[in-house]
Every structure is written in C-alpha cells, then in structure tokens.
Amino acid sequence: MQHTPGRTRPHGFSSMVMKRPHLVVTVCFLAAMVLVTLVGLRQLYNMTRYDLQSRQRDLEVRAVGVDALISAERRRLLFLRDYAEHVLASPSQQRAALGDPAVQAALHASGQPVWETPGALDGPPVFGTNAQGLAGLEGFHRDTATLAADIALTRAISPLVAISQHADTVQSTVAYISTNGVYVLSPERRDAHVTDLLRRFSTMPYYRLQLPEHNPNREIVWTPIYTEEKQTGSIATLSAPVYADGRFRGAVVMDVAPSRLLALQLVSATLPEDNEPTEFGLLNSNGDLVYFVDGKITAQRPANFDAPLLDLARRSAPAWMEREQGYVQHNGRYLLYQHVGESHWILLTNTDDTELTLAAARRVFSSPLIVAWVAIAVLLVGTLRIVTHIFGRYVEASSRLETLARNDPLTGLANRRRFLEVFGETLERASRDDSAAPAMAMLMLDIDFFKRVNDRYGHAAGDRVLVIFADILSKNLRSVDIPARVGGEEFAALLPGADLATAADVAERIRRAVETHAANAAAPGDAAHPDDIAFTISVGVAASPADCPANYDTLMSVADRRLYAAKEGGRNRVVAEDSRSIDPARA
The missing domain is CATH 3.30.450.20 (PAS domain)
Structure with missing residues (x-):
C-alpha cells in the first residue's frame, strides 16, 4: 500500500520529538520568547532612534556655544587684521x-x-x-x-x-x-x-x-x-x-x-547627563580637525573617534556645510555632525550602537515588562531542564543505537550500510565537481586463514586481530579514504579521486604494513598474547573508470573477484588486474 505525504509527516515529526526532545523544547522556548520580546525589541529600537535624535539636538545646542566662541575670536582677530591693513594703506598715517x-x-x-x-x-x-x-x-x-x-x-x-x-x-x-x-x-x-x-x-x-x-x-x-x-x-x-x-x-x-575653551564644557554641562558625550571635535572645510575632551583641547585623536568615519567626514565636509546636520554610520559607530552658525566649521560627536542600546535598555528594563520576561524565561528554562533530564537517557541511548547502526562496534570503522552511504555521497560530490567520469577506487581486503585463528586461539583473540588490522588499515590509508568492515574478516576501503595505479600502491602499502607487524612480533602469538599473532592479508583492487563505471555494486564485484584471484594465487598479495598479480613473484 502506498503512503501518502499526509501520513509520513506526523511520523517524521514524532520521530524528531522522540530523538531530539531538548531541541523541540528549545524551539518552543525560543518561539515563546520571540512572541513576548518582539514588542520589547520594537520599543528598544524606537528608543535608540529617539536617543540618536536627542544627541543630534544636543549637538545643535553645543554648536550655538561654539559659534559664539568662534565668532568672538574671529572678531578680535579680524579687528587686528583690518587695523593693520588700514595703517599700511593710509598715506597720512604712514607719513x-x-x-x-x-x-x-x-x-x-x-x-x-x-x-x-x-x-x-x-x-x-x-x-x-x-x-x-x-x-x-x-x-x-x-x-x-x-x-x-x-x-x-x-x-x-x-x-x-x-x-x-x-x-x-x-x-x-x-x-x-x-x-x-x-x-x-x-x-x-x-x-x-x-x-x-x-x-x-x-x-x-x-x-x-x-x-x-x-x-x-x-x-x-x-x-x-x-x-x-x-x-x-x-x-x-x-x-x-x-x-x-x-x-x-x-x-x-x-x-x-x-x-574660552572651557566655555565648550559649560555648554555640555547644561545638557542631560545621559546624553552628554565627553569627546567631540571641530572640523573645518579644509579637513583640519581639532579634538576636545571634557572641554579641553588635545592633539591626540580620542580613542572613541573612529578613523574611517573621520576620513569620510574630511571628504564630506563641503557637502555637510550645505546639509547643516545629520550623521553617518560605519561598523556600528555613528558620527553626528552639526554646521556651526555661518562659519566654515562643523561640530562632531560620536556614539555607537552599544551605547545607544544600553541607554535605552536601562529605561525599557525598568518597566513591568521585564518582570514578565523574567517569569516566562524562568518557567521555560525550568521546563527545558526537566524535559532534558527525563529524555536525557533516552537521547543518549538513541545516539548509541544510531552509532551502532552506522559503525562496526568492534573496530569502530564504518559498517556496510554506512560504507554504501559514503559511496553515494562521494559519487554525488565528484559528479558535481567534475563533468567527466568521476575517478574513484575500491579495495576489498580479507585476512588470510582467519578461521584458523579463531579455531586455534579462540574468538577473543580473533576479535583482537580484527582490531589490529583495522588500526593498520586506517593508518595506511590517505586522509580522504574511507575504511569499512563489510563482513566477518572482510574489509573494504573507498579511495576518492584515485586511479588504479594509486589504489594498487595504497593496497601494497597496507599489505606490507601487515607483514611488518607480523615480523615485529616479539614471540609467536597465542590466546594470551593476541597482539603477537602473525597474519597476512589479500587485497583486490578495482577502479573507475578504468575497470567499470562508478557504481557501487559493479566496483564491489570487480574488487571481490580480484580478491578471490589473490587468494587463489597464494594469498598475501595484491591483485589489481584480472589477468595477473601486482607481485607475481610472491607465492
């Protein structure tokens, strides 16, 4: 009987609830908090915009004081300049x-x-x-x-x-x-x-x-x-x-x-304390910038003045003269500007999103709304902890079962099911990256006379031999290769991007590593010392597109056929061709 989509969806959702209850509870928690906090966030955003406008108005007030200062200084200087030019231009005074x-x-x-x-x-x-x-x-x-x-x-x-x-x-x-x-x-x-x-x-x-x-x-x-x-x-x-x-x-x-500079500080002292920046600057149309900290002039750029914003301000000064006031933003920082009177100066101050948000948050969090947020948060967090505790063991057991379903419990390598999945993923990735026939190779490896190991030393020793070989196999493969245990003493390896020659070299390296392990055994192995049991392996190699198309069953069949040929040819060897062994001298 065919299953309609309407029947499969509840099953999938129920499965997700059973497997990931903490995720479901977390999603519910976030959804509830989003609904409650949307109003608060909107209010917070409106307050930050209001604070930014308020700072702009404060800057306008400061500009009045700065305009008075600059106008007074200019008048004094212009008087001296005009007097000097008058004296030089007056013949009677010269005589x-x-x-x-x-x-x-x-x-x-x-x-x-x-x-x-x-x-x-x-x-x-x-x-x-x-x-x-x-x-x-x-x-x-x-x-x-x-x-x-x-x-x-x-x-x-x-x-x-x-x-x-x-x-x-x-x-x-x-x-x-x-x-x-x-x-x-x-x-x-x-x-x-x-x-x-x-x-x-x-x-x-x-x-x-x-x-x-x-x-x-x-x-x-x-x-x-x-x-x-x-x-x-x-x-x-x-x-x-x-x-x-x-x-x-x-x-x-x-x-x-x-x-006279202290007058700037007096101007800022009349402003609300929350909106009082301690640093600001005067920029003229030529790009000259004078910094003030707490009403006093300084030669060093204050740390809070963002250099990229100041570079933009220097380039934009003529346009800002006509625009009178406004602000620019860069990487979360705001540079507010206000044209000073009829002069060629612009008054600057700065702030950032963090400062604006904290100022607004202090007012938002003082409202009863925060009490509701805290109550809901505590309730939902408590629910999350309870559900997580109840389903914790189930989730842990489920994870273990999933691992067992995808990995061999003895060796830790991928099992046949996982190996087939990885093959499909590798083939899809290779086909997506390369329009030509994807290159990949497969090794089929079998421990020679493994039944004799079980019969002579026992199944516990046999299991140890399997673990030793799995370790040798993993260490001698490339980093991109995927080893797997596909049967009792049968192993396989997928070599993405490898041709037949490369795969044969990798197989020979693994075979020699097994031989080296046997040669390095301190004494003949026995049931009590399974690490010293000497064994050899036979390997069949298949590659695509050299031997067949990139198909799991086809590659596995070719590699299995050559593994059988290696066993028939005397074992402890690598066969990468149907006609002859890679190492025909070994018997």
Whole structure:
C-alpha cells in the first residue's frame, strides 16, 4: 500500500520529538520568547532612534556655544587684521609714523643682529633682526622699501595686541609678525632669542600657512594643534594674513585661550547627563580637525573617534556645510555632525550602537515588562531542564543505537550500510565537481586463514586481530579514504579521486604494513598474547573508470573477484588486474 505525504509527516515529526526532545523544547522556548520580546525589541529600537535624535539636538545646542566662541575670536582677530591693513594703506598715517623718532631709531638699529624699540602707548616692545638673521627663513625677507612702514605698524599695533591678550581671564598669546622680521608679542618672551623666535615662526603653521602659496584666498586659518615650549597642554591658534597693495606683509596670530575653551564644557554641562558625550571635535572645510575632551583641547585623536568615519567626514565636509546636520554610520559607530552658525566649521560627536542600546535598555528594563520576561524565561528554562533530564537517557541511548547502526562496534570503522552511504555521497560530490567520469577506487581486503585463528586461539583473540588490522588499515590509508568492515574478516576501503595505479600502491602499502607487524612480533602469538599473532592479508583492487563505471555494486564485484584471484594465487598479495598479480613473484 502506498503512503501518502499526509501520513509520513506526523511520523517524521514524532520521530524528531522522540530523538531530539531538548531541541523541540528549545524551539518552543525560543518561539515563546520571540512572541513576548518582539514588542520589547520594537520599543528598544524606537528608543535608540529617539536617543540618536536627542544627541543630534544636543549637538545643535553645543554648536550655538561654539559659534559664539568662534565668532568672538574671529572678531578680535579680524579687528587686528583690518587695523593693520588700514595703517599700511593710509598715506597720512604712514607719513606720521615715519617721522616718529622711535621709528627712525629702529631703522638705524635694523642692521644689528638683534634690536628692539618701545611699543606705542606703553605697548609691549617691538623686536627685529637684520638681513643676515632672516637668511634661509621661509616667508621672511628684508625689504628696505617697506621696513619703515612695518616698524611703524608694529609699534602702532602693540597696544592693541596687549589689550587682546588680556581679553580673557587666563592670558593667551597674541602677536603680529612682519615679513621683514619685525614682530610684537604679548606677553613678551624675554627668555627667547629674537632669531630663535623668528626661526620658530617660519616653521609654525600659524605663519607658514598664511604665505600666499598656501593661502591664496587670504582666509583665517585655525592651525593644527601644537605644543609650545615650557607650556603644558596643547594649543590651537587662529591666524590671519595681512596684505597691502596686493602683497603679503605679515600675519596676526592669536592663541585660543583656555578660559574660552572651557566655555565648550559649560555648554555640555547644561545638557542631560545621559546624553552628554565627553569627546567631540571641530572640523573645518579644509579637513583640519581639532579634538576636545571634557572641554579641553588635545592633539591626540580620542580613542572613541573612529578613523574611517573621520576620513569620510574630511571628504564630506563641503557637502555637510550645505546639509547643516545629520550623521553617518560605519561598523556600528555613528558620527553626528552639526554646521556651526555661518562659519566654515562643523561640530562632531560620536556614539555607537552599544551605547545607544544600553541607554535605552536601562529605561525599557525598568518597566513591568521585564518582570514578565523574567517569569516566562524562568518557567521555560525550568521546563527545558526537566524535559532534558527525563529524555536525557533516552537521547543518549538513541545516539548509541544510531552509532551502532552506522559503525562496526568492534573496530569502530564504518559498517556496510554506512560504507554504501559514503559511496553515494562521494559519487554525488565528484559528479558535481567534475563533468567527466568521476575517478574513484575500491579495495576489498580479507585476512588470510582467519578461521584458523579463531579455531586455534579462540574468538577473543580473533576479535583482537580484527582490531589490529583495522588500526593498520586506517593508518595506511590517505586522509580522504574511507575504511569499512563489510563482513566477518572482510574489509573494504573507498579511495576518492584515485586511479588504479594509486589504489594498487595504497593496497601494497597496507599489505606490507601487515607483514611488518607480523615480523615485529616479539614471540609467536597465542590466546594470551593476541597482539603477537602473525597474519597476512589479500587485497583486490578495482577502479573507475578504468575497470567499470562508478557504481557501487559493479566496483564491489570487480574488487571481490580480484580478491578471490589473490587468494587463489597464494594469498598475501595484491591483485589489481584480472589477468595477473601486482607481485607475481610472491607465492
């Protein structure tokens, strides 16, 4: 009678329940938990999205404070720059300044390696060097036609430099540096030699990046972070170029004071504590990046800032200027950005999925829903343990029975049923990998006169001989070969991908290994010492496509026929052809 599909399915499900009860219980457990947790996961996801939007709003609030800071610094710097360009462009002020005795005295001293003159209105002194002191310094050269005007400008701007330097509670350095090597610095650096300072100016980004070839658009530059000698911490500097008649004449330089940077920390302190990142950065449209940790500037990239995201940010800065705000994601990390006011700066902060999920989970898990989750989990886990305990022995016994059904219990090798299954799997795999006729070989092996071993030494000794031979067989096959015990003293081996010659070589290696075992026996074997019982084997070899198509019964028949020929030819030999033995000299 034919079985319909409707009749076979319950049998299969019942079989799975009986064989794998722990799996069935686990699946039921997962299904129940999925139904209960779907609502919670949805709520968790919504909360993480809300937190991400909340962080974006927080970043917008910070941007207001940063915009105020940058605008204030820019206004101070632009005032000094505009004043310097106004003085250089005003003929009346130039004439008045050139008649100043202090300027004339400075001109007379300008040939000395180091000279100084008082600043105007009790401003800090003006320093300079001669043409030899400027030799080899990039961005500096002695121009006698503009030297007097530069000295006059530097004296005139010195009181304004001092006022700007005291604009903050914590003092910051402000300077004007002329291409003629004339400069004013507040606070003064009496500990530094003039030529050494000029040499340092020529290498520092705040001056070097203002040269026409580096800053053709004459923009204000927030220079890369650096560390000044005899100062702790990192410094960020704003600088602006000074031009007159289309010529670069110098730069106004202003350090960003620590007290001003603390304003960033005050901005973040007004935000909710849960959403307060301690690290953020300022990125300009040129790709320059300034990092802040707890409101303080640092030269090192904080560990939480993902390098690939920052590279993407540098490339995307111009587009982000127009987009105003948003975020990008990479490998579970988020980089949030917010354009700062009308400036060319972007405020950045970062977070990741873990941080967002934990923040949301703290709120979700505080709800009564978690109590229901825990109760269901405990109940189902307890059920799982009970069912697993009840069916544990049955599952273990079932596994043992399945192993016995597929493996020979004495030798541990595959039995005939498993050998047939492996043959089919190997043939299917070989046919799938190669369109041509698949190559494989089969060995049939038989222990010579095995009945005499049982009759003489007993069945226990005979079983030991079978185990010894199974071990020799397994050790002398290739790693891809499959050995099996297909009868009492009959063994077989499947050699995937092997031709007739290769299979014959493998068979001969096994035969010699058996011979070696017999030769190495310490004494003639007996029932008490079955490991010393000497025995030999005969082997029949068949291969496809050399002998026949790749068919289990056909290959087995050919190999069995040649095994019989090996026995008829004197045993202890390998036969791989129907006409003659591989080793005809052995009798």
